[in-house]
Amino acid sequence: MENGAVYRSTTEAHPGPARGARSGLAAYFTLRRLKRTRLILKLLQLVLSLLAFICEEVVSQCTLCGGLYFFEFVSCSAFLLSLLMLIVYCIPVYDKVDPAKVKSSDFYITVGTGLVFLVASIFFSLTHDSTTAELAAIVFGFLASFVFLSDFFIMVYEKRKEPRPRKPEATVSEPLNA
Template sequence: MENGAVYGPTTEEDPGPARGARSGLAAYFSLGRLKRHRRALKILQLVLSLLAFICEEVVAQCTLCGGLYFFEFVSCSASLLSLLMLIVYCTPVYDRVDPEKVKCSDFYIMLGTGCVFLLASIIFVSTHDKTSAEYAATVFGFLASFMFLFDFFAMLYEKRQESALRKPETTARPAEALTEPLNTGRR
């Protein structure tokens, strides 16, 4: 037999960038890394914090501007952080970074952002001039902060469930069974 008959081609051609189920920019995005409820929370966090920032930017004048400026900084930072986390989860960046570090970072980012956003919303409510844009900004601010905190508690719940599954079961053995020799002479 000739070598050609025994050793045939065993691989297929490279499908190329244009062939396949997903092509172009869509090939880089994968929403499958997040569960449906977590993905919805991430999108809600982004939209609500962005709406809070936009409504705050519409405010034309203020009497006590410290609360407004703090709310502006926090709402802008929250929307950028939530966008960053969505990008990390939905692009190949997630594959290049340790997934446990991404989850740990997300865990602490959600806690910190939720607490600071809640504080900024409370401060802004106590210092605003009662215009409709300020009311809308604070409503979106509170909703966004609750979404961040809800995501944090959902991750905390998942971590506790995982750790409960990993715990080894302790079986009660009599003390005598542990001290018996392995070779007892039985045959």
Template sequence: TQWVYFFGWHRAIFVFFLQLLSLLAFICEEVVSECTLCGGLYFFEFVSCSAFLLSLLLLIVYCTPVYDRVDTGKVKSSDFYITLGTGCVFLLASIIFVSTHFGTAAEITAIVFGFIASLMFLFDFVVMLCEKRQEGQLRKPENTARAEALTEPLNA
């Protein structure tokens, strides 16, 4: 498919694991039956579900003919910022949930999956940032050579 061509197999597997971790964090959080300070639990629930759904939306765009109909630069840019935002908010939700959890096994498991998922989202962001910089460096020599040719006198 187009998505596998765009990202490669290693990226496809990585995004699949991001999906799985987000879903597992959400499921473990849903198993929690009692809470004393429920604000952290509810925020974690919202963030883990949102992370799963946003990532799923991007995967659907990449895997369907919609990808061919939209500007690929905008899709990559959206993916870049969604991954950064999701990683940061997921990490924040995990920290808040740690400070308000009751100590049940389901809560601790959800927290572990939350931290792993948030760190993986942030790692994915760093990988995309490095790829973006490499693309910029590959284009840079091309632009400087052309700029040098433009600064040469015409009558030389």
């Protein structure tokens, strides 16, 4: 009897990723990699940057459009970057890539986006035409930038709190007085 016939009935060529209660797309998606506080902040980043972008897109006329265009670029970029980081934390890519690199990328993306969003919100608030949509976009922009920056400070706090590895003591191979 050939080996293929013996093992064919008991083994699967490509077993599915999930068995049991979670199957399909739900098997690939998890929210457990982020602590509850950070998950809420990531979701707030996503929602607030999207709301800022939507409110800014509703604006039909502008006198000084530089602030509006800069805010548009920053709010759209912030939404896409926060969506990207949330997706990376929630799918198996996080396990395939070094988690330290994901956290490092998240750190720099969060601080950079928060600072640029804050600058864009300030610049837009100085050049707006006082329409309701512009004021709403500015409010959502400031809220989103503060959420990004608070997430950054939480990451700094968690980084300082975790124990640092100690350097091994140097061993002397030859006498010092020789």
